[in-house]
Amino acid sequence: MPNLSYLIATKRQDTQIKSYAILCGVLLLAFGIFFYTKWQEYSTINTFVDKNKAYISALKEQGSNEKALFDSKKDAINQLKAEIETNLTEVFPISDSYTELTRKFDTFEQKLVNKDSIFEISNIEYQNVAKRDNYSILPLRMSIRSSKDNFEKFLHYIETSGSLSDRVRLMDVSSVRLNFEKSNDLSGKKEEIINFSVQINAYFQ
The missing domain is CATH 1.20.5 (Single alpha-helices involved in coiled-coils or other helix-helix interfaces)
Structure with missing residues (x-):
């Protein structure tokens, strides 16, 4: 064991x-x-x-x-x-470019004027430039004789300015003075004629 x-x-x-x-x-x-x-x-x-x-x-x-x-x-x-x-x-040009602006107004006038509807720019008076911080203003006064229809087209032209597609100088209307007269067109129909003086601000850099 x-x-x-x-x-x-x-x-x-x-x-x-x-x-x-x-x-x-x-x-x-x-x-x-x-x-x-x-x-x-x-x-x-x-x-x-x-x-x-x-x-x-x-x-x-x-x-x-x-x-x-x-x-x-x-x-x-x-x-x-x-x-x-x-x-x-x-x-929005880099200078006042008033010569080019005058040419644009002349071109616009030629587009509107015809034997049945009057549009005449009788005077453009450019005034002293007003400078701001980021832009400048070229004030101008225009004397125009126009039919009612063309007067509205002119106001629309200014109101829609600044569009890159239309290439119209940026502007606005600061004041308008109106005088009305009656005129007969070639057909004998009475047409309302507007004599107006418009103060405009054209902008540039």
């Missing part, structure tokens, strides 16, 4: 082996969990990197396409820019 010391030693050895096996199992499980977690992190990061690469590639392609589109429209854009600058120079 084995002695007691041998049995105790054997049992202790078995216990140690079991404990070691359990510890190894725990370590293997912990390592497995750690490895799985790190692998998940790596997989997530790798997926994120791949998505970023795809996104960056898409952005580069979009940028390349937009640049190609811009280059194809560049000439048209430059032409439009030059046209806007030219129109702006006419609408």
Whole structure:
């Protein structure tokens, strides 16, 4: 019969082996969990990197396409820019440009005047320039003899000035004085004639 010391030693050895096996199992499980977690992190990061690469590639392609589109429209854009600058120079000139303004009034007068409807500019008096912080004003007074219809067209011309598409110098009416008379046209029909003196402000830079 084995002695007691041998049995105790054997049992202790078995216990140690079991404990070691359990510890190894725990370590293997912990390592497995750690490895799985790190692998998940790596997989997530790798997926994120791949998505970023795809996104960056898409952005580069979009940028390349937009640049190609811009280059194809560049000439048209430059032409439009030059046209806007030219129109702006006419609408809001860098100087009083009263000679050009007089020419514009002459052109407008020629468009309105005809045998059935009168429009005559008899006088244009330019006054002293008034300077402001960001712009200047060229005041002027005009004496005009006109039919009622052409008088309304003239007021509309001033009211809609400043449009880049129409290229009409920016102006406004500060005062109007009216006198009315009757006149017979060629058909014998009486036409109302307006003699008016109008004070206008023409703007420039």
